[in-house]
Amino acid sequence: MSEFMSELSKVYDRSRVPLYIQVASVMRRRIETKHWLPGQKISTLVELEREFEVARVTIRQAIDILREEGLLRSQQGRGTFVAEKPVSRYWFKLGTNWDALVETIKDNVPRSIKVDNPPPFPALREDEGTPASKYVFLRSVQYKEGEPYGVVSVHLSDDIYRVAPEEFRQHPALSVLAGLKDVDVRDAHQTIVIGSADPSTADLLRIGLGAPIAECRCVVIDGKGTAIYVADIIYRSDAIKLHIDLFAGSPTRARGAGKRRASKAQANAGSGAVRGDVPSCN
Amino acid sequence: MSEFMSELSKVYDRSRVPLYIQVASVMRRRIETKHWLPGQKISTLVELEREFEVARVTIRQAIDILREEGLLRSQQGRGTFVAEKPVSRYWFKLGTNWDALVETIKDNVPRSIKVDNPPPFPALREDEGTPASKYVFLRSVQYKEGEPYGVVSVHLSDDIYRVAPEEFRQHPALSVLAGLKDVDVRDAHQTIVIGSADPSTADLLRIGLGAPIAECRCVVIDGKGTAIYVADIIYRSDAIKLHIDLFAGSPTRARGAGKRRASKAQANAGSGAVRGDVPSCN
DNA sequence: CTCAATTTGTTCGTATGTATG
DNA sequence: ACATACATACGAACAAATTGA
Numbered sequence: 001m002s003e004f005m006s007e008l009s010k011v012y013d014r015s016r017v018p019l020y021i022q023v024a025s026v027m028r029r030r031i032e033t034k035h036w037l038p039g040q041k042i043s044t045l046v047e048l049e050r051e052f053e054v055a056r057v058t059i060r061q062a063i064d065i066l067r068e069e070g071l072l073r074s075q076q077g078r079g080t081f082v083a084e085k086p087v088s089r090y091w092f093k094l095g096t097n098w099d100a101l102v103e104t105i106k107d108n109v110p111r112s113i114k115v116d117n118p119p120p121f122p123a124l125r126e127d128e129g130t131p132a133s134k135y136v137f138l139r140s141v142q143y144k145e146g147e148p149y150g151v152v153s154v155h156l157s158d159d160i161y162r163v164a165p166e167e168f169r170q171h172p173a174l175s176v177l178a179g180l181k182d183v184d185v186r187d188a189h190q191t192i193v194i195g196s197a198d199p200s201t202a203d204l205l206r207i208g209l210g211a212p213i214a215e216c217r218c219v220v221i222d223g224k225g226t227a228i229y230v231a232d233i234i235y236r237s238d239a240i241k242l243h244i245d246l247f248a249g250s251p252t253r254a255r256g257a258g259k260r261r262a263s264k265a266q267a268n269a270g271s272g273a274v275r276g277d278v279p280s281c282n
Numbered sequence: 283m284s285e286f287m288s289e290l291s292k293v294y295d296r297s298r299v300p301l302y303i304q305v306a307s308v309m310r311r312r313i314e315t316k317h318w319l320p321g322q323k324i325s326t327l328v329e330l331e332r333e334f335e336v337a338r339v340t341i342r343q344a345i346d347i348l349r350e351e352g353l354l355r356s357q358q359g360r361g362t363f364v365a366e367k368p369v370s371r372y373w374f375k376l377g378t379n380w381d382a383l384v385e386t387i388k389d390n391v392p393r394s395i396k397v398d399n400p401p402p403f404p405a406l407r408e409d410e411g412t413p414a415s416k417y418v419f420l421r422s423v424q425y426k427e428g429e430p431y432g433v434v435s436v437h438l439s440d441d442i443y444r445v446a447p448e449e450f451r452q453h454p455a456l457s458v459l460a461g462l463k464d465v466d467v468r469d470a471h472q473t474i475v476i477g478s479a480d481p482s483t484a485d486l487l488r489i490g491l492g493a494p495i496a497e498c499r500c501v502v503i504d505g506k507g508t509a510i511y512v513a514d515i516i517y518r519s520d521a522i523k524l525h526i527d528l529f530a531g532s533p534t535r536a537r538g539a540g541k542r543r544a545s546k547a548q549a550n551a552g553s554g555a556v557r558g559d560v561p562s563c564n
Numbered sequence: 565c566t567c568a569a570t571t572t573g574t575t576c577g578t579a580t581g582t583a584t585g
Numbered sequence: 586a587c588a589t590a591c592a593t594a595c596g597a598a599c600a601a602a603t604t605g606a
Contacts, residue, residue: 015490018582021298022491026480034405055584091475096378098528188528193373194476194494194519196307199334208297209334210304212476212494212519218528237476237494246380246470246500248530300593326571337595342573358572359603567606574600581593 020061023052027062031071031082041079042072091241092149094216097248098188102178110140110152110172113204121155122230128219129187129227132157138173141204148205149239157228177220177229184223191217194237205236212237302343305334309344313353313364314371323361324354373523374431376498379530380470384460392422392434392454395486403437404512410501411469411509416440420455423486430487431521439510459502459511466505473499476519487518494519 015022030036043051048059063080066072074080095101118137124130135155142150154173160183161168167176177183196210205213213234220229297304312318325333330341345362348354356362377383400419406412417437424432436455442465443450449458459465478492487495495516502511 015484015492016303017299017490017492020582025478025492029477029480035401057585058583061582096526096528097530101528190524190526190528192524192526194496194522196311196494198308198311202296206296208299208304209301210299210307211297212478214476240476242472242474242524244378244472244474244526246378246383246472248379302593327573328571337597339596340594343593345572356572357603358601359570361571361603568604569606570602570604572600572602574598576598577596579593579595582591584589584591585587 019054020058020065023054023058024062024065026052027066028069028071031066036082038082039084040082042082044079089238090144092144092235092239093241093243094235096242096244098178098185101190102175105172106175108142108172108175109170110142112169113139113141113151115139119153122217122232124219124227124230128230129221129225132159132226132228134158135230136161138168144239147239149236151201151204151234153232153234155230157226160228173229173231174218174220183228185220186223186225187221189219192242195234197234201234205234207236214240301336302340302347305330305336305340306344306347308334310348310351310353313348318364320364321366322364324364326361371520372426374426374517374521375523375525376517378524378526380460380467384457387454388457390424390454390457391452392424394451395421395423395433397421401435404499404514406501406509406512410512411503411507414439414441414508414510417512418443420450426521431518433483433486433516435514435516437512439508442510455511455513456500456502465510467502468505468507469503471501474524477516479516483516487516489518496522 027036027042036042042048045056045059049056052059063072063074067074071083072080073083093104095104115137121131121135134157136158138152138154138156140152141148142152152172156168156173160177160180163180163182164176177185193215195213195215197205197207197213199209201213202209202211207213214237216231216233216235218229218231218233219227222228309318309324318324324330327338327341331338334341345354345356349356353365354362355365377386397419403413403417416439418440420434420436420438422434423430424434434454438450438455442459442462445462445464446458459467475497477495477497479487479489479495481491483495484491484493489495496519498513498515498517500511500513500515501509504510
């Protein structure tokens with residue numbers, strides 16, 4: 001490696017991803033963020049060589065990737081250009097409240113997966129209720145346009161499952177749950193972290209081993225404080241998008257002075273029990 | 283390649299990250315999530331070979347990485363074991379409503395970054411208000427225990443900035459914003475997707491180029507419908523955790539039958555960090 | 565104690581991928 | 586396009602340590 005690599009080699013050592021892949025992902029991001037506009041001519045190979053401090057062939061390899069993705073077009077003698085209408089990704093907007101969540105998944109048709117070794121029932125935190133006496137385990141894969149985007153693993157209270165076993169096999173469990181009239185849902189929450197795909201998940205979602213995923217743990221608690229639904233939902237990271245209305249849960253503001261935003265039809269009937277207070281950090 | 287590669291080459295082609303790195307990251311996660319318990323003997327090399335469908339040497343390379351990280355110990359003739367006290371991670375719970383978000387970032391001390399080329403003001407969607415006439419651009423890095431975990435890039439309305447420039451330079455912009463009495467915050471929302479780090483971000487967060495990150499776009503709109511604060515906040519993916527109360531925004535349920543949950547005085551406000559406490563996955 | 569089974573550690577040869585100039 | 590260097594990954598064989606019968 002030449003002395004020019006001094007800066008970059010550090011970065012490369014941190015990731016081990018092939019350089020041309022790294023370069024490609026940076027350029028891809030510039031296109032997605034409109035830093036490079038559609039139709040625009042991008043920097044010449046010489047300029048890119050200098051900027052990334054890599055060999056010409058490496059730049060070319062990166063450009064090849066983006067050409068295959070339909071994001072770039074090269075023309076000999078003219079240059080390389082951003083595609084006129086770069087493909088926009090499909091995003092699955094994950095609902096951030098009960099009704100929205102149920103709404104977004106209600107038409108999903110999961111394909112069930114046979115499970116040989118159901119995983120043990122996961123430990124519940126204090127605020128996640130008490131375990132039911134018996135659970136059934138269901139696993140399915142969610143598809144959109146033939147592409148898998150999520151793996152759902154559910155521990156469902158056996159009592160609930162027996163009410164409508166057929167329904168639970170053919171429709172999203174959460175959706176069925178929401179439709180059951182005699183089930184008293186007291187609480188439901190979801191915890192999301194970013195992880196990496198294990199072999200079986202990678203296979204089901206058709207992504208790379210260790211590729212980034214969103215792990216959503218969703219727990220539904222009934223009126224007696226029993227965790228009737230405990231799900232571990234794994235989404236492809238490139239398929240999921242969260243949209244959070246920061247004022248959705250607090251129709252009145254804590255600080256004294258400010259006026260409130262125009263009402264967004266926030267039916268605020270009854271209990272003013274604002275719960276919030278979730279620790280956060282920015 | 284031999285016929286044994288038929289399965290695996292697909293997986294490898296999907297990600298391009300060296301296989302042993304992928305395997306290592308899967309095993310690392312199993313330790314972090316307590317799927318492999320401290321002190322426990324992990325699967326033998328032969329079993330791991332079969333599970334990951336890779337050669338022995340590749341498994342060894344992965345184990346070498348985790349040994350250097352202090353997560354595994356090997357003993358010839360006995361096996362490979364998880365370290366007795368593997369480090370548990372800190373998670374930052376990202377606030378999912380305005381008050382929670384403001385409350386917990388108010389004591390953060392960001393380290394400002396000089397910006398040579400401020401990025402252009404990003405395009406706003408229809409529901410993100412109209413642009414202000416002029417913006418100032420601020421960029422800072424958030425640290426916890428000496429480790430960087432977030433990069434905040436803010437376009438702040440110049441009118442707002444002038445009210446308290448010193449404050450905005452020394453404290454989180456959102457926190458200052460929330461404290462300004464004559465600012466009418468009408469709406470605020472946050473969109474989160476999972477992306478990959480570009481060179482400068484990777485450098486600031488000390489992660490690999492292309493490593494998974496959480497990209498949070500936060501927009502604050504004032505009473506006139508002007509986007510007074512447009513932030514692009516990038517978190518290390520291993521530092522962030524979202525906790526969403528699915529009923530926070532809807533004190534009454536849409537469907538007829540169910541009773542509502544009792545309010546739960548959530549006592550753990552304050553510090554944004556929690557130890558360990560990772561949802562299990564399999 | 566010896567033996568065999570188990571398990572990690574090491575090395576070889578080969579093929580392909582990555583990156584430079 | 587070529588020559589070079591190094592990294593990645595495979596399969597296979599063998600060596601060395603541990604364990605229990």
